[in-house]
Amino acid sequence: MRNAVRASEEASLEAIDLTKHYGRRPVLEGVHLALRPGEVYALAGPNGSGKTTLIRLVTGLAYPTRGKVLMLGQNIHEEGYRARRYLGAVVEAPAAFYGYLTGRVNLERLAWLSGLRNPHRRIREVLARLELLSVADRPVGSYSLGQRQRLGLAAAILAEPKVLVLDEPTSGLDPLGIQLVHEILAEQAAAGTAVLLSTHHLREVSGYAHRVGILGGGRLLDEVRLAPDAPRYRLRVSEASRAAAYLETFPGVREVRLRGEWLILEGEVEEAVKVLVRDGYRVHEVTRDYFDLYEYYRERVQHA
Numbered sequence: 377m378r379n380a381v382r383a384s385e386e387a388s389l390e391a392i393d394l395t396k397h398y399g400r401r402p403v404l405e406g407v408h409l410a411l412r413p414g415e416v417y418a419l420a421g422p423n424g425s426g427k428t429t430l431i432r433l434v435t436g437l438a439y440p441t442r443g444k445v446l447m448l449g450q451n452i453h454e455e456g457y458r459a460r461r462y463l464g465a466v467v468e469a470p471a472a473f474y475g476y477l478t479g480r481v482n483l484e485r486l487a488w489l490s491g492l493r494n495p496h497r498r499i500r501e502v503l504a505r506l507e508l509l510s511v512a513d514r515p516v517g518s519y520s521l522g523q524r525q526r527l528g529l530a531a532a533i534l535a536e537p538k539v540l541v542l543d544e545p546t547s548g549l550d551p552l553g554i555q556l557v558h559e560i561l562a563e564q565a566a567a568g569t570a571v572l573l574s575t576h577h578l579r580e581v582s583g584y585a586h587r588v589g590i591l592g593g594g595r596l597l598d599e600v601r602l603a604p605d606a607p608r609y610r611l612r613v614s615e616a617s618r619a620a621a622y623l624e625t626f627p628g629v630r631e632v633r634l635r636g637e638w639l640i641l642e643g644e645v646e647e648a649v650k651v652l653v654r655d656g657y658r659v660h661e662v663t664r665d666y667f668d669l670y671e672y673y674r675e676r677v678q679h680a
């Protein structure tokens with residue numbers, strides 16, 4: 377499950393040896409991350425594990441004690457606008473808007489600041505996508521928390537960023553709002569944007585996140601790759617470890633390993649079962665192996 381994170385030429389967002397100390401207190405220690413275009417990376421971890429600190433560092437809102445952050449190859453802390461023009465972010469929730477101005481006018485100001493061409497069409501598009509058209513011409517001061525949250529995401533995607541960074545983007549939203557935000561993040565990724573979000577809601581993001589990083593005590597404890605390319609199966613077989621070694625030599629099996637008493641298999645399961653039975657193994661049960669991210673997280677954090 378553990379993925380080595382490599383610095384790569386094509387990374388949209390890269391954190392290298394990212395470290396933050398407050399006084400003498402380490403809050404983040406030597407974190408490496410690399411997100412490819414179109415990748416959704418969810419940061420999980422218990423309260424106080426450093427998620428918000430990491431997000432503030434990668435968006436340039438806080439300075440690292442050591443290490444650096446590259447946004448399409450540009451150092452976010454040194455290159456200023458050149459690095460930040462690729463970035464859309466919702467960090468402080470709810471995002472800061474002028475309460476006496478309407479949602480639409482707030483977005484017009486942001487569009488002007490980011491030099492957006494044809495802003496009116498794009499503003500209408502994002503307001504519609506975030507289901508805010510009915511309140512677009514009301515002052516933001518009269519918005520509910522959820523409406524402000526959604527306006528924050530509208531602002532973040534307004535200039536079609538190549539990197540989107542969000543701290544707990546669904547907090548304060550109702551169930552339909554949560555669903556909408558997840559749909560939009562998945563859409564952004566499908567269009568090539570790298571998405572980094574922090575979350576406590578693992579089951580919600582496991583439907584579309586490609587990787588999950590588990591932070592604990594300021595360190596990246598683990599990275600989990602989700603959505604493997606091929607389905608996995610779980611087999612309960614007599615003499616499981618001998619059966620696993622045997623299947624490793626079978627051409628239709630791409631990967632086989634033991635998890636407790638189960639044999640986990642990626643490959644041609646029907647053929648594998650036939651071969652096992654033919655060779656005298658007893659196969660008691662065969663099921664699809666759905667990875668339960670929440671269970672995995674619980675174990676990982678408890679045993680950190």
Ligand SMILES: Nc1ncnc2c1ncn2[C@@H]1O[C@H](COP(=O)(O)OP(=O)(O)OP(=O)(O)O)[C@@H](O)[C@H]1O
Pocket residue numbers: 398403421422423424425426427428429430
């Ligand atoms: N400005 C600061 N000065 C001193 N300590 C800080 C500061 N900001 C954060 N911390 C400490 O750093 C640690 C990590 O905080 P952070 O907010 O990054 O965690 P988190 O994972 O986002 O937590 P949560 O899930 O509760 O939002 C905490 O112990 C916090 O008290």
